[in-house]
Amino acid sequence: MSQYDCIIVGSGIAALATAAEICEKMSVLVITKGSIRDSNSSLAQGGVAATISKRDHWKAHFEDTCYAGRFHNLPEAVELLVQQGKLDIEQLIQNGMTFDKDANGHIHLGMEGAHQQPRILHAGGDATGRKLIQFFIERVNKNVTIMEHTMVTDIHVVDNRALGVWISGENQQERYISGKHIVLATGGCGAIFDVTSNSPFVTGDGLAMAYRAGASLVDLEFTQFHPTLLYIEGTCKGLVSEAVRGEGAVLVDDEGRRIMKGLHPLEDLAPRDVVARTIQKVRADGREVYLDISMISQFSERFPTITKLVSNAGLSLDRKKIPVAPGMHFLMGGIRTDLFGRTSVERLYAVGEVACTGVHGANRLASNSLLEGLVFAKQLANVLRQPTRDSNEKFKENNKYVMKTLHLPKKMEIQQIMSRYVGIERDETGLRKALHFFEQYVNQTSFFQCNVKRFTKEEVELLNMVTVGWLITKAALKRTESRGGHFRTDYPNEVSHWLQKRIPSSLKQQLEVS
Template sequence: MPNADVIIIGSGIAALMTAYYLHEDNNVIIFTKSNKERSNSWLAQGGVAAAVSKEDNWRCHYEDTMIAGCHHNDEKAVKILVREGPKQIQELISKGFRFDTDERGHLQLGREGAHQFRRILHADGDATGRKLVSFLLKELINKVTIVEEEMVLELLITNGRCAGVKTKKQSGEVGCYYASATVIATGGCGSIYAFSSNASTVTGDGIALAYRAGAEVADMEFIQFHPTMLYVNGKAVGLISEAVRGEGAILVTEDGRKMMESIHPQKDLAPRDVVARTIHAEVLQGNNIYLDISMIANFSKRFPTITQLCRSYGIDIESGKLPVVPGAHFLMGGIKVDVNGQTSIPGLYAVGEAACTGVHGANRLASNSLLEGIVFSKRLAETLRNYIKENMFVETSPHTDNHFVKKITKILPTKQKIQTLMMQYVGIVRNESGLKHAKQWFEQFSIPDLLNVDLDELTTEEITIINMLITGWLITTSALKRTESRGGHYRTDYPLMDENWKGTRIMRTKEELFVNA
């Protein structure tokens, strides 16, 4: 029975940064169900937001983050993010990471929606995430163990604390690994929607793992839809970064009408929820929406990744118009943690998009996600160093508190069925009747049974579908509970939030489900 100081589930920025800060003093194992480059972080185009310019400061970044988050944010978490961010950026640079600079060697700063200043750092144009992941993987070679193509089935709970994980290899072999601390860094759940910017592997696994083990989750109703996914033959095929609008691109209808002109003071750089809903309303009226990039000089040089994406689908960027549609992009909620990453289960931690510190509130400010992974992974690593010293791993027995004995009694739906349902009823615009329909649909598969099913004999595809059902049910039932419209949660049957009210966190616990069942 192999053991480690720390087990990390996931291979994006949050996972790798946590390992980066821990590896010198600790034995770290990283598990990823696919290959180590397949993550949302690898796909991230926009960049990292940080108040590093002379005219900018952390207070302005704080204000922008709070406004975008509709003041549902945890103020302490936001201050940590924006105050520690610039220091972390400088530390990365000092370690050899290279952000884009101008001919004088000064950092090139882009602008994105809802930011007062240019404060977005990029690497290789629109390949920031890929560059960061590649840098960290290189730094971690032969320093941590990275196990690819091995899915974590469940968390091992012993005497009320997390003692490790049970995994399944592609061959079907099941194994147990024990650790002093376990970290969930699996990203969000965007791919439970039909239109999504996320890697296809991001299906809510970490959230379902934690919820099955009894951990609290929070704010699951807040899903951010990115306004501009490239739209080809009825499918969203890839992200068009907000940085494109930051450089002057505008949203237009087929007849050339500037769509955001009269909608918001910041026009095309309005908060993402506003832009996504506006495009959605136009699409429902049968209108095609385009991103007009004709004013951006040297587009292919500034945005090489997007250019390659467009060409691979036969879209001519020389025409100056890219067809777009909104797609699920980011989960503001997740596994409830404090600012040090501690969940409601001792020994279990979460960081990055899988975690909910409250830092993003009801709607994430553009390019705060990579920053979150950088800042909070370091805090988590510092917490884990102290925790491991005081809680050295001693458990060598296979005994756990887990009692997953139920068998699947219903035929599971396809991934596509879940994705279509979520997009139609729990998407950009919601209402009570649609949410109730979705809730009833999910509950026909018996959520209590899915939380207790024995996964050992199931395929990884079946386990993924179970995780999608649990996560989709959590989003749907949380959306029903929030009887207001706020940020990424918009209901046509309830008004916008009271600007003077911060709102309350909607927590979901496994115990609550069984009490109400």
């Protein structure tokens, strides 16, 4: 087919959950840059947060989400997430999704950073994302066309309406596919940094395409760095889930001193931005940082994915210490959407990490990302299922495409610039250096009106990385305060009053009313 009711770009939890909701009544095409399992969702170890315990309440989950997000969150988005999330998880279980249970046969609920209560569900120990992806693949397999190893290079927009996408397959052949609805579920942009937990395919493509299409983007300065990536001899070997600290592990330096002791009321389970900056400072002083797991019995059974990761890296767990360092993990900002995934471009939607509903604020609460994908996929599906007038518009080549060639940097250069100047800690001097680097490429005539059909997939990826790096840097320069995932060393003290309070009175009043 060359025309579909809905084209979904991406293959993570948000993409597949959306497809599962609509595929019985609509023709759906899922296009993914790698294989169907090459997504950040598949790599997710920690779990999915939900208030299914009788001792827990959605208001507590709401409060924790806003506290982690430094109260930059949109309250109605958070309320939707935590209330609907509980129902969606319960529905998943009824539909056959299995989560880990304790010795009494009850679902095991783990603890993670900045949560007041144990509310994290896991599947396969630390393989929750992989198990959820497999569950949804089985649900959509017969009803959805899946196109793997294919890159969507651009969105075709006429008069602010998305009409289709350009794709490039393994043979580099360009092809146009039209769709009544175009959904971006491409994840964030972790791979534009040199140390990241993300899949190497996650290079900000959805963000860049949406920008070229004229969609609004917001809050791009808020980038979350996960505190504990397995880090050996200057190389990231993968993610070590926060659930390890939830089970009691603590962060120590190479002399065995606990680095979070006394620095935050939650110590090793403090919000991720606090822990990541602390580890960064210890490492900057020339000391190594480790996760001390000596207090966790049967670690290999509880965390089989991490155990395999450590083994593949050539380390033994007999020492009971795992070397860690922070790395880019999650983008809180993204394509601005409403609570139903609608962007500022008609019939162009965004869901999951690539979207920004305001639910995460300035810093995402641990294990809210898989939940976000599930909840907002259903929200989006409610819109996609509504009857729409068929568009009779025929394809028109957009005459704005004028540039045939572009001067682009190497991928490693982009990653090094982002990590050095737009990383865990930022200041005006470094950000201006990054901006100068990007503007030597962005300022080329008609950079954003280039005809990507003339480029290879590798060139389009570089174009996207430059675009997103430039946008994040500009946003980071503009926000002269420290909040959540955006920390300015030249404005360091403004974060302190967000740390002192748990929830503002205005939100307390709203919760009491509801």
